[in-house]
Amino acid sequence: MADTGSPGGESLLFLTDEQLRRGIEAMFFAYQGFTADPDRILAERGYGRAHHRAIHFINRRPGANVNTLLAILGVTKQSLNRVLRTLIEDGLVEARVGTRDKRERHLHLTEAGAALETELSTAQRDRMRAAYKAAGPGAVAGFRQVLEAMMDPEALKRYAALRDGGS
Amino acid sequence: MADTGSPGGESLLFLTDEQLRRGIEAMFFAYQGFTADPDRILAERGYGRAHHRAIHFINRRPGANVNTLLAILGVTKQSLNRVLRTLIEDGLVEARVGTRDKRERHLHLTEAGAALETELSTAQRDRMRAAYKAAGPGAVAGFRQVLEAMMDPEALKRYAALRDGGS
DNA sequence: TATTTTATGTCAGCCTTGTTGACATTCCAA
């Protein structure tokens, strides 16, 4: 707890422009930290954040097709496709042609892909765990509430669908 | 408040892997929302997030030189330079040669630059304000605590320096 | 004072990853 970002008062000023600006800056700097550890691991192997996101959600939704992944990630096809191609070439992801619908490619992590996923998410969870411990359980609940309120409605749906197991 | 992300229990499981994973996903989706409104405004003018960050911090630290801005943003010179060049060409930023040290360029927003800054930060603050209102004051405090705990130590210093007025 | 070292900022060139648009394949419905 570093400051209130306010020049004088106390109680309701979490809605002052200055307070809001501090929240914006906190998001910016926190996101740098949030991605720092995975970025290091990825850089060693010549990958970027896009690879991380693909690996994360393929692990989360094994067997998802490309369109599903596109909807979750909110990027365009070619961005994802390029990343997928390298991951498949490198043997981290397997694309199985659909049996019912042969247009679909069902995506799975290989053993090597799962190993990288573990390495990445362990690093990111370690930082998250440390931050949660430092801030305490009450703070964590508030953190999650504000983040959810900040999402676009569509993103919130995708976020909820991940929890519910919806594909 | 959508879920606890947990399969069964209640009290201490904000530290389970699943809970941590949900926090990671919340950060991902929330950051999309966080940048969505400014991104739209910027796209209209052919700018990107890098321009936004430069404008934000030049507004925050008028007269800062390029090196100071580099330290705040945590990017390399060329990334910033390219963005600064376009902003200067477009008349949004003014670079004044230092009087004491002629190597330095002191950066200021022009009137047009300040107008764009207001437009961008108003949009972003509006969303932040809505999220804060929806989550409530207690949640906001927790949100800020977790974000600060998530920053790298160097980033936390830069963040604090912005509050303190340090350059 | 002259010269070397250090600091600031610019530029060229590379890579990742975002974009749009054209296309092949497959499925489905008229």
Added chain:
DNA sequence: TTGGAATGTCAACAAGGCTGACATAAAATA
């Protein structure tokens, strides 16, 4: 069976990260 819709691939481009070389100005030192 044929014409549209859906799925995924690919080419080409733009933004914005990166490193490294460089010009200029200031500061330190001989």
